[in-house]
Each structure stands twice: as C-alpha cells, then as structure tokens.
Amino acid sequence: MKNINLDFSKKVVIDTQQQPWLNSPMAGVRRKPLARSEDQVHVTSIVEYAANSYFSEHPHPQGEEIFVLEGIFSVQDGDYPAGSYLRNPPGSRHKPFSELGSLIFVKLNQFIATDLETIRINTATSEWLPGIGHLQVMPLHSVETQHTALVKWPAGEKFQPHRHFAGEEILVISGTFQDEFGAYPKHTWIRSPHMSQHTPFVEEETIILVKTGHLPLN
Incomplete structure (x- = not known):
C-alpha cells in the first residue's frame, strides 16, 4: 500500500x-x-x-x-x-x-x-456567527495555529484574495465552491499548501468544512 x-x-x-x-x-x-x-x-x-x-x-x-x-x-x-x-x-x-x-x-x-x-x-442545532462580508461561520475546534469551522456562503458571495499560512483544507458539504482555478461540487476535497493564494466565490448557497494552519511550512 x-x-x-x-x-x-x-x-x-x-x-x-x-x-x-x-x-x-x-x-x-x-x-x-x-x-x-x-x-x-x-x-x-x-x-x-x-x-x-x-x-x-x-x-x-x-x-x-x-x-x-x-x-x-x-x-x-x-x-x-x-x-x-x-x-x-x-x-x-x-x-x-x-x-x-x-x-x-x-x-x-x-x-x-x-x-x-x-x-x-451537532452542527444542525448549533449557532452560526457573522463572518467577513456576508459569510456565516460556525467554529468547531481551535488549538495553537489550527482552526476548524463550517462556513456558509450565501448565493453570489465573493471573498477577498488571501493566502493560507500553514495551508488550508476544505471539504464541500453542500452547493458548489469556486475560485479562479475551478468549480468544486459537493464532497470535493481540496488541500492547499502553505502560502497558497486564491479568490473564492459561489453562485449558489454553499457550506464548506474548513481547516487552516495545520500543514507543513515547506
């Protein structure tokens, strides 16, 4: 294996x-x-x-x-x-x-x-908190530099360009997540390395599971 x-x-x-x-x-x-x-x-x-x-x-x-x-x-x-x-x-x-x-x-x-x-x-009964722009965030876990959360994107939302210190990992829970590199439907898994950059957006309401700050720096 x-x-x-x-x-x-x-x-x-x-x-x-x-x-x-x-x-x-x-x-x-x-x-x-x-x-x-x-x-x-x-x-x-x-x-x-x-x-x-x-x-x-x-x-x-x-x-x-x-x-x-x-x-x-x-x-x-x-x-x-x-x-x-x-x-x-x-x-x-x-x-x-x-x-x-x-x-x-x-x-x-x-x-x-x-x-x-x-x-x-149980995220079905947990509270959403306001995030940047019109995003909603549900924090799930944090330890040192690592953070895990659900993020809800309303239809038509576009986020600012940003880099991922110590990387980012996404699983699309519902909808279709997008950036300048492609479109990622439900249950797509994306792992982006340290200091990678993108400008994400959505056309339909989309929920993603996000983990940041947990990948190697080299």
Missing part, C-alpha cells in the same frame, strides 16, 4: 463523488482514500458504513476527527446524525457502527500532542 497525496507542497483536488470505493477489512465498510501514508498512520478518507455494519474496536494513537456527511454514525457513547462533528483524542479507542448506514469524512492520527479534548457537536 503506497503513500497517497503526502507531498504537502502541492495542491490536491479530489471530487470524491467520482472516486471509486475500496473495500475495507470489515464487511459493509468501504473507503475512498484522500491522503494516506504507507503505514496508514496518517489517513484522510471518506468512509461508508452500510446498514448494520461495524468496524472492530481499535485505538487512535494520535487522535481521530470525524464529520458525519449522511445517515447516522454510532459509537459507544451515542448516535450521531449527519452534521455531527466528533473529535476523539490521542490514546482513545472505539468500536464504530451504523444501524441505518452512514457516510463520514475521517482524519486519523493528525492531532498535536497537547490536543486532548473530546468534542461532540
């Missing part, structure tokens, strides 16, 4: 809806790898749980971050519907499952050592 998209100096764009599924070791669980180290220590992927499927209990030595895209994802402490944001800190372990089926975005083993907080947020 080779490394996938681990050159953080390069921009990566994947329309995950066009990407083929790969079977996991567990029946009913399929994956679309977006970035992965050969030893599977560093993993970013889309994962699908069929109805009544589960994954065997396993640890997360350097943490796990999840956003539930569709269905209901479950672990020992509860059931999490679409729009749920979960963080399981380094050293945690769980046995995930889904009775009705679910689709999730997952990042494994990418926490810094001091990030030990367990987080459970």
Whole structure:
C-alpha cells in the first residue's frame, strides 16, 4: 500500500463523488482514500458504513476527527446524525457502527500532542456567527495555529484574495465552491499548501468544512 497525496507542497483536488470505493477489512465498510501514508498512520478518507455494519474496536494513537456527511454514525457513547462533528483524542479507542448506514469524512492520527479534548457537536442545532462580508461561520475546534469551522456562503458571495499560512483544507458539504482555478461540487476535497493564494466565490448557497494552519511550512 503506497503513500497517497503526502507531498504537502502541492495542491490536491479530489471530487470524491467520482472516486471509486475500496473495500475495507470489515464487511459493509468501504473507503475512498484522500491522503494516506504507507503505514496508514496518517489517513484522510471518506468512509461508508452500510446498514448494520461495524468496524472492530481499535485505538487512535494520535487522535481521530470525524464529520458525519449522511445517515447516522454510532459509537459507544451515542448516535450521531449527519452534521455531527466528533473529535476523539490521542490514546482513545472505539468500536464504530451504523444501524441505518452512514457516510463520514475521517482524519486519523493528525492531532498535536497537547490536543486532548473530546468534542461532540451537532452542527444542525448549533449557532452560526457573522463572518467577513456576508459569510456565516460556525467554529468547531481551535488549538495553537489550527482552526476548524463550517462556513456558509450565501448565493453570489465573493471573498477577498488571501493566502493560507500553514495551508488550508476544505471539504464541500453542500452547493458548489469556486475560485479562479475551478468549480468544486459537493464532497470535493481540496488541500492547499502553505502560502497558497486564491479568490473564492459561489453562485449558489454553499457550506464548506474548513481547516487552516495545520500543514507543513515547506
């Protein structure tokens, strides 16, 4: 199993809806790898749980971050519907499952050592805050230079040109995100390197999951 998209100096764009599924070791669980180290220590992927499927209990030595895209994802402490944001800190372990089926975005083993907080947020019921221009922002997590949030773009909104110190990572949750380099439909994953620049805009209302300040500086 080779490394996938681990050159953080390069921009990566994947329309995950066009990407083929790969079977996991567990029946009913399929994956679309977006970035992965050969030893599977560093993993970013889309994962699908069929109805009544589960994954065997396993640890997360350097943490796990999840956003539930569709269905209901479950672990020992509860059931999490679409729009749920979960963080399981380094050293945690769980046995995930889904009775009705679910689709999730997952990042494994990418926490810094001091990030030990367990987080459970239902973004469907959380408050939007005013952002720059007409944007609305829902902060989800911050530690040191790293920030994760949902951002809602109203139809026709255009943002100022800007650079990404320590990079930016986006997953399009709904709508179509755009910039001068292209158009990115629902569930497109974009990773832009340190000091990359763009001028984003949308034509329709669009929601994106954004993480900034977490990529290498070289």
